[in-house]
Amino acid sequence: NKKQTGFPEGFLWGGATAANQLEGAYNVDGKGLSIFDMVTFVPKEQRGNDIEMDVKSLKELEELLAQGDEENFPKRRGIDFYNRYKEDIALFAEMGFKTFRMSISWARIFPNGDDLTPNEEGLVFYDKVFDELSKYGIEPLVTLSHYEIPLHLVRKYNGWTDRRLVEFFVRYAETVFDHYKGKVKYWLTFNEINISQFSPYIGSGILVDQVEHVEQAVYQALHHQFVASARAVKLCHEIMPEAKIGCMLARMEVYPETCHPDDVLVALEEDQKNLFFTDVQVRGAYPSYMLSYFEKNNIKIEMLPGDEEILLQHPVDFLSFSYYMTQVASGNPDKLKQKGNFSSGIINPYLKSSDWGWQIDPKGLRITLKKLYDRYQVPLFIVENGLGAYDKVEEDGSINDDYRIDYHRAHIEQMKEAINDGVDLIGYTSWGCIDLISAGTSEMSKRYGFIYVDQDDYGNGSLERKKKKSFDWYKEVIRSNGTNL
Numbered sequence: 001n002k003k004q005t006g007f008p009e010g011f012l013w014g015g016a017t018a019a020n021q022l023e024g025a026y027n028v029d030g031k032g033l034s035i036f037d038m039v040t041f042v043p044k045e046q047r048g049n050d051i052e053m054d055v056k057s058l059k060e061l062e063e064l065l066a067q068g069d070e071e072n073f074p075k076r077r078g079i080d081f082y083n084r085y086k087e088d089i090a091l092f093a094e095m096g097f098k099t100f101r102m103s104i105s106w107a108r109i110f111p112n113g114d115d116l117t118p119n120e121e122g123l124v125f126y127d128k129v130f131d132e133l134s135k136y137g138i139e140p141l142v143t144l145s146h147y148e149i150p151l152h153l154v155r156k157y158n159g160w161t162d163r164r165l166v167e168f169f170v171r172y173a174e175t176v177f178d179h180y181k182g183k184v185k186y187w188l189t190f191n192e193i194n195i196s197q198f199s200p201y202i203g204s205g206i207l208v209d210q211v212e213h214v215e216q217a218v219y220q221a222l223h224h225q226f227v228a229s230a231r232a233v234k235l236c237h238e239i240m241p242e243a244k245i246g247c248m249l250a251r252m253e254v255y256p257e258t259c260h261p262d263d264v265l266v267a268l269e270e271d272q273k274n275l276f277f278t279d280v281q282v283r284g285a286y287p288s289y290m291l292s293y294f295e296k297n298n299i300k301i302e303m304l305p306g307d308e309e310i311l312l313q314h315p316v317d318f319l320s321f322s323y324y325m326t327q328v329a330s331g332n333p334d335k336l337k338q339k340g341n342f343s344s345g346i347i348n349p350y351l352k353s354s355d356w357g358w359q360i361d362p363k364g365l366r367i368t369l370k371k372l373y374d375r376y377q378v379p380l381f382i383v384e385n386g387l388g389a390y391d392k393v394e395e396d397g398s399i400n401d402d403y404r405i406d407y408h409r410a411h412i413e414q415m416k417e418a419i420n421d422g423v424d425l426i427g428y429t430s431w432g433c434i435d436l437i438s439a440g441t442s443e444m445s446k447r448y449g450f451i452y453v454d455q456d457d458y459g460n461g462s463l464e465r466k467k468k469k470s471f472d473w474y475k476e477v478i479r480s481n482g483t484n485l
């Protein structure tokens with residue numbers, strides 16, 4: 001009954017990225033197109049919301065395909081990690097990273113998604129990356145699917161609405177488990193599996209004009225992902241008994257706007273809509289509140305015999321999540337129509353916002369850690385957290401990102417409190433440890449890194465890497481295992 005005080009020995013400090021946001025080389029060495037290769041940069045003035053990433057119709061998709069240039073599609077160029085991974089990994093090693101979160105681009109391994117055999121050149125690329133990480137003793141943490149559905153699966157099957165995607169994904173998972181066993185010990189199945197609730201295209205490869213009832217299609221697609229994820233968990237354990245595999249949730253902690261019971265009830269229900277995913281993936285079954293929601297909203301999930309067993313028998317080993325902000329809910333429906341913080345219409349008056357309107361809430365991280373641990377009692381892993389901000393390069397070349405240091409310090413302090421309160425937290429990988437293309441807006445100027453990358457929103461720049469002030473700060477955090485903040 002020994003109680004943990006402060007960060008445990010072996011805590012997995014590091015940084016997080018995704019293939020589609022940093023690799024570039026989108027059509028090189030046999031890689032197929034993936035969903036994010038089709039998303040264009042929209043300047044701030046023309047953007048409706050803070051996430052603008054869905055392709056909504058087949059017609060739109062065909063028009064984008066016909067454009068065929070790189071300029072408007074920042075995710076196609078990324079930050080050229082494909083060619084610069086050695087230099088970048090050396091910088092991560094200099095910061096003392098214990099772990100590096102990255103994703104394998106599904107379309108590099110199976111260019112169409114439904115191919116029968118993998119693309120060897122794709123496999124070779126990640127071998128080189130894992131070998132480079134291993135030189136420095138950095139453990140890779142690998143996401144199998146981070147918004148990187150092969151585009152062919154969208155055009156031919158309308159994404160995850162089609163049950164056949166389960167087999168394609170399982171083939172992909174088995175291929176990479178077999179190939180990289182011994183090199184990768186930590187795996188995640190689907191990044192932010194709940195994102196389909198906001199973005200059917202990015203989360204599930206669904207073109208909404210191709211379906212009659214969007215919510216029905218989304219939850220059916222999610223069922224297929226749950227089954228695919230559980231089968232990947234099973235395979236992972238069979239092929240690599242020493243490996244650990246987790247789920248990944250974009251955690252949306254929801255506060256009631258007031259203590260009015262109507263507000264509290266709506267906040268609870270919003271929270272359930274978010275925790276539904278981990279209820280399935282950690283507890284292994286659909287929760288009754290969701291079955292009731294399906295009934296009320298005329299959603300019918302088609303399950304095959306054996307689906308419920310596979311979910312129950314193969315829950316994940318740990319729960320990972322991204323944490324950027326909290327939400328506010330109200331029982332008054334009019335309030336939700338206002339434009340406010342991310343998905344909800346209401347701004348929390350007690351919190352400051354980032355330049356993108358994401359409300360900064362370090363204590364909310366502690367609340368969420370405690371809530372998740374109470375509910376699930378499995379190890380937790382924060383695999384994304386960070387501040388998207390404009391950075392300024394001074395005349396002497398320095399980048400003084402004290403705001404970023406303050407953000408991470410405040411969150412890490414709350415993580416420490418949560419550990420002291422008894423939460424089993426195994427790691428922290430800060431998002432975009434090197435500047436990369438924004439998922440939501442395809443901007444380069446929304447920067448998260450400890451390492452600056454010289455490139456603008458239009459792809460101009462030398463791609464030179466520079467250490468920001470936060471680089472040395474984070475290095476000391478890791479060296480002191482979270483003691484010197």
Ligand code: P53
Nearest residue numbers: 018051191192250322388437438439440441
């Ligand atoms: P960007 C929305 C809300 C919370 C997390 O996002 C989100 C999104 C999508 O924008 O995505 C995660 O780049 C995602 C990363 C992404 C990161 O948050 O829009 O897993 O791929 O880059 C930050 O600022």
